[in-house]
Amino acid sequence: MFKNLFKPARKSAVFLLSCLAASVASAVDKNAYPDAAASDPAKMGWMVGAPPPPDRIIRFADGSYFNFPAMRWSVSNFRQLMPTTNVSRGLGAPVPLVRALRADIDKLSFVPLGAKQPMTWEQSLAANYTDGIVVLHRGKIVYERYFGVLTPEGQHGAMSVTKSVVGTLGAMLVADGTLDANKKVADYVPELAASAFGSATLRQVLDMTTGLKYSEDYSDPNAEVWQHAQAGSPLPKPKDYTGPRSYMEFLLTVKPLGEHGKAFAYKTVNTDVLGWVIARVTGRNVAQLLSEKIWQRIGAEQDAYFTVDSIGTPFAGGGLNTGLRDLARFGEMIRNEGQYLAQQIVPKAVVEDIRSGGDKDAFAKAGYDLLKGGSYRNMWWVTHNADGAFMARGVYGQRIYIDPKAEMVIVRYASNPIASNSANDPVTIPAFEALAKQLIHRP
Amino acid sequence: MFKNLFKPARKSAVFLLSCLAASVASAVDKNAYPDAAASDPAKMGWMVGAPPPPDRIIRFADGSYFNFPAMRWSVSNFRQLMPTTNVSRGLGAPVPLVRALRADIDKLSFVPLGAKQPMTWEQSLAANYTDGIVVLHRGKIVYERYFGVLTPEGQHGAMSVTKSVVGTLGAMLVADGTLDANKKVADYVPELAASAFGSATLRQVLDMTTGLKYSEDYSDPNAEVWQHAQAGSPLPKPKDYTGPRSYMEFLLTVKPLGEHGKAFAYKTVNTDVLGWVIARVTGRNVAQLLSEKIWQRIGAEQDAYFTVDSIGTPFAGGGLNTGLRDLARFGEMIRNEGQYLAQQIVPKAVVEDIRSGGDKDAFAKAGYDLLKGGSYRNMWWVTHNADGAFMARGVYGQRIYIDPKAEMVIVRYASNPIASNSANDPVTIPAFEALAKQLIHRP
Numbered sequence A, B: 001m002f003k004n005l006f007k008p009a010r011k012s013a014v015f016l017l018s019c020l021a022a023s024v025a026s027a028v029d030k031n032a033y034p035d036a037a038a039s040d041p042a043k044m045g046w047m048v049g050a051p052p053p054p055d056r057i058i059r060f061a062d063g064s065y066f067n068f069p070a071m072r073w074s075v076s077n078f079r080q081l082m083p084t085t086n087v088s089r090g091l092g093a094p095v096p097l098v099r100a101l102r103a104d105i106d107k108l109s110f111v112p113l114g115a116k117q118p119m120t121w122e123q124s125l126a127a128n129y130t131d132g133i134v135v136l137h138r139g140k141i142v143y144e145r146y147f148g149v150l151t152p153e154g155q156h157g158a159m160s161v162t163k164s165v166v167g168t169l170g171a172m173l174v175a176d177g178t179l180d181a182n183k184k185v186a187d188y189v190p191e192l193a194a195s196a197f198g199s200a201t202l203r204q205v206l207d208m209t210t211g212l213k214y215s216e217d218y219s220d221p222n223a224e225v226w227q228h229a230q231a232g233s234p235l236p237k238p239k240d241y242t243g244p245r246s247y248m249e250f251l252l253t254v255k256p257l258g259e260h261g262k263a264f265a266y267k268t269v270n271t272d273v274l275g276w277v278i279a280r281v282t283g284r285n286v287a288q289l290l291s292e293k294i295w296q297r298i299g300a301e302q303d304a305y306f307t308v309d310s311i312g313t314p315f316a317g318g319g320l321n322t323g324l325r326d327l328a329r330f331g332e333m334i335r336n337e338g339q340y341l342a343q344q345i346v347p348k349a350v351v352e353d354i355r356s357g358g359d360k361d362a363f364a365k366a367g368y369d370l371l372k373g374g375s376y377r378n379m380w381w382v383t384h385n386a387d388g389a390f391m392a393r394g395v396y397g398q399r400i401y402i403d404p405k406a407e408m409v410i411v412r413y414a415s416n417p418i419a420s421n422s423a424n425d426p427v428t429i430p431a432f433e434a435l436a437k438q439l440i441h442r443p
Helices: A008-017 A121-127 A161-175 A190-194 A202-206 A224-232 A247-251 A269-282 A286-295 A324-335 A348-356 A360-364 A425-441 B008-017 B121-127 B161-175 B202-206 B224-232 B247-251 B269-282 B286-295 B324-335 B348-356 B360-364 B425-441
Strands: A084-087 A130-137 A140-146 A304-307 A320-322 A375-377 A380-382 A390-394 A398-403 A408-414 B084-087 B130-137 B140-146 B304-307 B320-322 B375-377 B380-382 B390-394 B398-403 B408-414
Touching: A084 A286, A084 A320, A121 A130, A121 A425, A130 A324, A140 A324, A161 A202, A161 A269, A161 A286, A161 A320, A161 A324, A161 A348, A161 A380, A161 A390, A161 A398, A202 A269, A224 A247, A247 A269, A269 A286, A286 A304, A286 A324, A320 A324, A324 A398, A324 A408, A348 A375, A348 A380, A360 A375, A398 A425, A408 A425, B084 B286, B084 B320, B121 B130, B121 B425, B130 B324, B140 B324, B161 B202, B161 B269, B161 B286, B161 B320, B161 B324, B161 B348, B161 B380, B161 B390, B161 B398, B202 B269, B224 B247, B247 B269, B269 B286, B286 B304, B286 B324, B320 B324, B324 B398, B324 B408, B348 B375, B348 B380, B360 B375, B398 B425, B408 B425
Parallel strands: none
Antiparallel strands: A084 A304, A130 A140, A130 A408, A304 A320, A375 A380, A380 A390, A390 A398, A398 A408, B084 B304, B130 B140, B130 B408, B304 B320, B375 B380, B380 B390, B390 B398, B398 B408
């Protein structure tokens, strides 16, 4: 029933990148997939039993772990599939989030983009294959739901939401003077001088306006995305393999295409380069720095973790996994201009810079139909809508959505069969905007 | 300097079993290895740098991760090397251990077995390549030290200390009637009927008096230990591989040798079989059950974790990794007859059964020179010394040492170049006994 929708080995590599390429599968008919209830990973019984039934075993080595619907189990269990490194929360007591649950959210009604019939908020959860969702209003949990195999004690892949977290770390280092955004990447990592990144400024990397020959077109077997994935895989390389053997070795091979600074072009490798620069200047990889600068300071209830390549490099472009509530704490800290638990964790200027957004003209050139008028800054997506909402977005529906006017933060983990957010945006965008309106009008 | 002490691929597999075979390397001259200071993994800079220097990279796939001295980094970082599954502490606040540090411990003097000159406690730490050690007296931390790359926020491989933890879970299920120790393994896992385990009772498995054709002689390339390791490795199998592909599949192949119930024979597979029985009767694997029954109830400050095979089976025989203080909490709970934080976590009868010990005659037949008069019960080592001390022991120096009379618990993580505890026991045993005496005489 679910066979041949994707080639397993390719899908495997796709995850390793977990980037947000608008080109991915956007043309695929969503109706080709079983719905959320039929593909519920708990009901399907993946990896349950001693041993699990053969058709319910998910193995990393054969690549099948990212076939839909097995993927719905995998995104909550990456640690069981591959090596990882902790983002320690420290050893102190977590600071609980205050709960003020609202009963009016499930029945909230909105019309999906392009649809004629309204949909309720509760219906939107299944429509988007939601694994877990938390809504904070003025810092309190007003809504919280878990589905499938995700629980409050579990961790879920944040996919490209990782980029916004790493971008925040990068912007913090710019704010404190450790990094100069106008300097070139090669000023910090001389090895990259001969690559496309050598001549790019850190600002261009942070805003993804670099000119790179790097295709994330998964339908093209020669696309660079496959070499990137292969390089970063922690599995042993084939005997005849002669390519790069780590994320860093791959970055050295990226060639220029076009001019830097002219157009927004969403490419995962920018974040991996930022991670390299961060590691070089701080002596800490992004997992260690995230722990030190943020995770130990937000009252997190769980360690987070990054997947790593074969030499221990955290996958800065998409390897973060967290508990959902901890991601909510992170989002709330950002909404509150970097303040949280009576500390200034991220400089206010960094959040203001993100909220102000990036170059709208450069963004428009990338042609995101559903994000018209938006921009991209410090690896965050900025809507420039009336509420000044901005987002972190990851494939398969991962999201942090911050609406300053509504004093609202939504964090969602999901396992949509279609990678591109363009598949869930027609439901997600009006649903989140409707909830923001509700919270503004009936606070 | 460190080359050729072991064949890398073999050493790799050795870890995956991390068993405590008295035969391992006991004949190796300890002076052949650099000492604790010269092999300090922090000073050596393993995996430090972006990227690390080529001679400081530790890769899982090539097996070098378990070569000494790289192993000194690996034992504190298994999660960066292989897939794992969490033992959740839950989401509540940890319960801090009270500190009452004593200044008189470092200068404590004792004479190592077979030596003429005395050694101080402080000297013993380096002699045993200690990575971390915590001593509790009457439940308070009286001593705590970390070395190399282990920190209070880190986790370290418990190796075969895992067996005592899993044995405790097994004994708990016997105590509450879920398991009948007199029933046969095949009564619970019928698939094992044709293997050596089929006719063994659970009691024989718990006390390791099964008669098994299973050699842990690492110098023998045909020893079953290699097939066990290969089966449990999460890495892809070679194309021509036709053997078992998981821990469970390997257990099905173990053949009988001799009679059950006659002699103690320390074989890791007994614990893996116990883990299988536990998973079958409870519907939870040992990681899940350990979380539910113990880790969520002892005020742990960190999640623990198990390494897993390619189908997600936790390695019951040796795959547990924990924070050192959490292991101390576990030990203190056992010392206190299963009571901790005003709850009865392990039934008192289980701890009494462990302390009473197993069949001394059966134990004597195994010929442990340094543990004469001892016994083995529910996967714990019982000294039957004047204080009634009992232990959990793991290769390379891992230990929980509980001295009821001295009201003392010592937990130690280490990375001794020699696997067998017979290499560190001549220092460890008199050191721990001397400290117990000190605490009794000057409480």
